[in-house]
Each structure stands twice: as C-alpha cells, then as structure tokens.
Amino acid sequence: MSSQRLSVHPMPHARARALYSDHHGWLVSWLRGRVRCQDRASDLAQDLFCKLLERPPAVEIERPRAYLATSAIRLLIDQRRRLAVEQAYLSALAVIHAEDAAATPHQVFEAVETLTAIAAMLDGLAERPRRAFLLSRLDGLGHAEIAAELGVSASMVKQYVAAALLHCYAAVYGTA
Amino acid sequence: MKAPAPEMVRAAASWHALLTSGEATEADLANCRAWQASHPGHAEAFRRLEALLGRFEGLPAEPARRALQAGMAAAPGARRRLAAGIGLAGLALLLGIGTDWPWLLADHHAEIGEIREVTLPDGSRLTLDTGSAVDLRYDDATRRILLLRGDIMLDVAPDAARPLVVETPQGSLRALGTRFTVHRGDGDTRVSVQESAVRACAAADDCLILQPGQGARLQGQRIEGPFAAPLQAEAWAQGVLVVENRPLAEVLDALARYRRGVLRYDPAAIAHLRVSGVLPLRDTDKALAALAASLPVTLTRHTRFWVTVGPS
Numbered sequence: 001m002s003s004q005r006l007s008v009h010p011m012p013h014a015r016a017r018a019l020y021s022d023h024h025g026w027l028v029s030w031l032r033g034r035v036r037c038q039d040r041a042s043d044l045a046q047d048l049f050c051k052l053l054e055r056p057p058a059v060e061i062e063r064p065r066a067y068l069a070t071s072a073i074r075l076l077i078d079q080r081r082r083l084a085v086e087q088a089y090l091s092a093l094a095v096i097h098a099e100d101a102a103a104t105p106h107q108v109f110e111a112v113e114t115l116t117a118i119a120a121m122l123d124g125l126a127e128r129p130r131r132a133f134l135l136s137r138l139d140g141l142g143h144a145e146i147a148a149e150l151g152v153s154a155s156m157v158k159q160y161v162a163a164a165l166l167h168c169y170a171a172v173y174g175t176a
Numbered sequence: 177m178k179a180p181a182p183e184m185v186r187a188a189a190s191w192h193a194l195l196t197s198g199e200a201t202e203a204d205l206a207n208c209r210a211w212q213a214s215h216p217g218h219a220e221a222f223r224r225l226e227a228l229l230g231r232f233e234g235l236p237a238e239p240a241r242r243a244l245q246a247g248m249a250a251a252p253g254a255r256r257r258l259a260a261g262i263g264l265a266g267l268a269l270l271l272g273i274g275t276d277w278p279w280l281l282a283d284h285h286a287e288i289g290e291i292r293e294v295t296l297p298d299g300s301r302l303t304l305d306t307g308s309a310v311d312l313r314y315d316d317a318t319r320r321i322l323l324l325r326g327d328i329m330l331d332v333a334p335d336a337a338r339p340l341v342v343e344t345p346q347g348s349l350r351a352l353g354t355r356f357t358v359h360r361g362d363g364d365t366r367v368s369v370q371e372s373a374v375r376a377c378a379a380a381d382d383c384l385i386l387q388p389g390q391g392a393r394l395q396g397q398r399i400e401g402p403f404a405a406p407l408q409a410e411a412w413a414q415g416v417l418v419v420e421n422r423p424l425a426e427v428l429d430a431l432a433r434y435r436r437g438v439l440r441y442d443p444a445a446i447a448h449l450r451v452s453g454v455l456p457l458r459d460t461d462k463a464l465a466a467l468a469a470s471l472p473v474t475l476t477r478h479t480r481f482w483v484t485v486g487p488s
C-alpha cells in the first residue's frame with residue numbers, strides 16, 4: 001500500500017527528503033546560533049523535518065534555507081507559546097484547585113492544546129475587542145455586562161465581538 | 177464546500193455577535209435561521225464561526241484568561257509578521273522588544289531549573305539564575321548589561337576605562353568594584369552588594385552608593401534603602417536555598433521557580449509548618465524529598481511535571 005501511495009504522490013516526500021539530506025546540518029548549526037544548546041537545536045531540527053514529512057511542501061522550494069529558517073522560527077514560536085500557556089494555566093489551576101485534584105493530567109493537556117491554538121488565533125487582535133470577546137466566551141457575560149465592565153456602549157461591544165470573530169476567522173481560514 | 181464570500185462571513189459574524197449578546201429575541205433567532213437557509217454560503221459561514229466559538233467551551237474562565245495572556249505575550253504579532261514576510265533577523269528583533277523571549281534572542285540565558293555561569297568578553301563572570309536572561313551591549317566606552325528577566329550575579333573584571341553598568345526598566349547599577357547581584361521582579365529591581373560597592377540610580381538624581389552587605393530596591397523612579405542584603409540574594413548562585421524559620425509554603429514557592437510544571441499544595445493544610453535549612457536548587461526533587469523526610473508531609477507524583485505536597 002505504501003509503495004502504491006508513493007507512486008501516486010512521489011514528489012512531495014522526495015522534496016522533504018532532499019531538504020533533509022541537503023540542509024539538515026546547516027539547519028542544526030543555524031538553530032544552535034539561536035538557542036545556544038546543541039541538543040535543543042538537534043531536537044528542533046528533528047521536529048521540523050518530521051513535520052515536513054507529515055505535510056510535505058506541495059511546490060518546489062526555491063530558497064530552501066529561507067524556507068527552513070522561517071519554518072523553524074514558526075516552530076520555535078509555537079513551542080514558546082505552548083510553554084507559556086502551559087505554565088500560566090497550570091499555576092492558575094494550582095491556585096484555584098489547591099484543595100482537590102479537579103483536573104486530570106489528560107484534561108490539562110487537552111486544555112493546553114486548545115488554549116495554545118486560541119492564543120495563536122487571537123494574536124494581533126486589538127486589546128479592547130479581545131477583552132470583550134473573552135468576557136463573552138470565557139465568562140459568558142452578556143453585552144450589557146461587558147459594556148459596563150469596559151465603559152463603552154452595548155452596541156460597541158457587539159462590534160467588538162463581531163470584529164474578534166472576523167479576526168479569528170481570518171487566522172484560521174485565511175482572509176475572509 | 178466552497179469558501180463563503182467575505183460579505184457572508186461578515187454578516188455571519190454579526191449574527192453570532194447578536195445571538196450571544198444576551199439580548200437576542202425569538203424573532204432574531206428566526207431571522208437568523210431564514211438568513212442561513214437563503215444561501216449555502218450563509219450556512220457555511222455561520223457554521224465555521226460556530227466551530228470557532230466551540231473551541232472556548234468548557235474552559236475554566238480565569239486560568240484560561242491567564243494562559244491566553246501568557247501565550248499571546250510570548251510571541252506578540254508573530255503571525256502577522258511571518259505572513260508579511262519580514263526578514264528573519266527583523267522578526268527576531270521585533271519579537272525581542274519588550275517580550276518574554278529569552279532563549280531565542282537573549283545573548284545569555286538560563287533555562288528553568290538551571291543556574292548557569294558564563295564568562296563575558298571582558299573576562300567578567302556572569303551567573304544566571306533559573307529562567308533569567310540578559311543582553312550585552314559592550315562598546316569602547318561602556319559595558320552595559322541589560323537584565324531582561326530574573327536574577328544575575330556579577331563578578332566584574334576591572335576596567336577603569338569602561339565602566340560596567342547593569343540596566344533594568346527601573347534604573348541602573350554601576351559597578352564600583354567586584355561582586356553584586358541584581359533581581360528584576362514585576363515592576364521593581366533589587367540589588368545586593370557582596371564585595372566592593374555599587375552606585376544604584378533609579379533616576380539621574382536619585383542614587384545610592386551601596387556597600388558590601390547592603391541592598392536597595394528601585395521602583396517607579398525611586399530608590400529605597402540601604403537595607404541589609406538578604407542571604408538568599410547570593411546563596412542561589414551557590415545552588416542552594418537558605419531558609420531560617422520560614423513558612424513551608426514560601427519555601428515551596430521558591431523551589432517551584434526551579435521546576436517546570438506544577439508544584440501544588442493546600443496552603444491551609446501546611447500553614448502551621450515552618451522550615452529551617454539549606455536545600456539544593458539544582459535538584460529540587462532532592463529538596464522536596466528532604467522536606468518530606470523532616471516534616472509531616474507526603475509527596476504525590478501524578479507525572480514528572482505535577483507534584484502535590486500534602487499533610488501526611
């Protein structure tokens with residue numbers, strides 16, 4: 001089966017493999033200049049090439065090193081974001097649920113996954129629409145309550161929420 | 177399914193905003209259903225936004241809000257800048273300004289749990305505490321060290337022609353001799369002097385000369401001090417936490433800074449317990465085991481990153 005699949009779509013995997021064999025050494029040393037740790041640089045490069053094999057680039061890469069470096073920065077950003085989300089979430093949970101084991105590690109893992117994706121989605125949204133949107137989504141407040149909290153009119157809150165939704169849509173599906 | 181036209185997405189966003197406002201009527205709901213039924217693009221746009229909203233279901237409000245704040249602060253504007261194709265160096269620079277981005281960009285940093293010593297280009301020795309980061313700005317006239325976060329200790333190599341200055345948002349600390357430590361906290365900076373002296377300035381005309389054993393605090397353009405430097409201000413650089421008759425909770429909070437994941441405890445259940453001793457910071461599992469051995473508490477490990485301390 002796998003040989004059949006390769007014969008149907010031979011090019012993308014071949015591209016990913018060629019990227020690996022031609023540029024793996026360069027990528028590790030480029031990353032080492034940024035993360036200052038040999039093991040971490042190697043791990044990142046490995047993660048990146050695994051992702052490339054899972055989802056190979058659909059077109060020929062004209063500037064492979066620029067492509068790899070951009071992908072690596074994207075991966076670093078994702079990891080950085082996930083770590084920040086995880087630490088903040090765990091410590092906030094620890095404060096709230098100090099007296100009982102309210103969430104299982106698996107539930108926490110799922111929530112961190114979701115929150116990391118949401119943080120990426122909200123990236124770049126202005127502060128007031130973001131606050132209005134989170135008060136609506138996380139706290140379940142109505143627009144009148146959010147309006148009182150933010151000191152604006154309820155119709156402004158509706159505009160904020162709609163703007164936040166469009167922002168999220170554009171982040172997930174491309175420009176609306 | 178073909179992607180809905182932009183005006184359909186805008187209309188769908190407006191419908192969702194109305195329906196979640198807490199003020200929608202039965203008539204609004206009926207009108208929205210009719211709108212969706214009038215065009216497949218309408219229905220698809222509405223469904224896509226509904227799926228986005230669904231991601232927020234079931235999240236505990238306050239922890240989720242904090243986590244999102246932290247996640248957004250970790251890489252602000254990253255997506256837009258990547259999409260805009262700004263050069264990598266430019267992206268790194270933009271990300272680095274005013275953000276928590278130690279391991280990608282800082283000249284020197286220590287990971288969580290690490291206490292790291294480095295030799296600087298002038299021969300000075302810099303020790304970074306857990307999660308700390310600095311940038312170096314050395315030129316012919318000065319040796320500036322920007323403390324981005326955390327705690328550092330400096331053993332300064334003498335160079336009369338090039339003063340060494342540590343800078344934080346609250347002020348500057350100029351080495352007049354050899355050894356001192358600086359802590360950058362949330363909105364304040366603390367300095368402690370171990371050897372020789374330091375000139376600490378919160379603003380141009382608000383300075384103190386600190387002698388060995390003295391410390392000061394810089395906050396909001398003001399400097400407070402001098403006061404006796406706490407022992408722990410330098411003990412961390414030896415890899416130890418020194419405590420004398422402190423509440424267990426305070427000691428656990430201090431250890432938690434050296435650990436990834438969660439160190440959980442019930443403040444009420446351990447409120448009566450106090451600790452004196454010297455605990456290893458480079459191996460906090462060992463420190464926790466030592467606490468459990470000498471106090472009536474037990475450790476429960478759910479995973480490597482999740483430890484609960486409770487009364488036994």
